[in-house]
Amino acid sequence: MGRLIGILLVIWLVIGAFAAFQRGYFDDTDTNCSEVSDIALNIVAGPLNYTGVNPKVTCTDIDAPEPSS
Known part of the structure; x- marks a missing residue:
């Protein structure tokens, strides 16, 4: 049973990676927080992408404190 779940999980993730590829997420080499999050999501x-789900993530860049001089 565990082997079947593992196989289904791998198939699910492969379909998701293919959907992200079709949307062109892997074409852009200039990435930011939002793009990386969109790819992962x-x-x-996975297959939910083909049912009309279009997951998006918005990131707010947090300003890091400046080092003291």
């Missing part, structure tokens, strides 16, 4: 959403 699309891979995890």
Whole structure:
């Protein structure tokens, strides 16, 4: 039973990676927090991407404190 679940999980993630590829997420080399999050979320959403789910993530860049001089 565990082997079947593992196989289904791998298939799910492969379908999700293919959906992210079709949306062109892997084409852009200039990435930011939002793009990386969108890629990961699309891979995890897997086959749901083909049912109209379009997961998006918005990130707010947190300003890091400046080092003291």
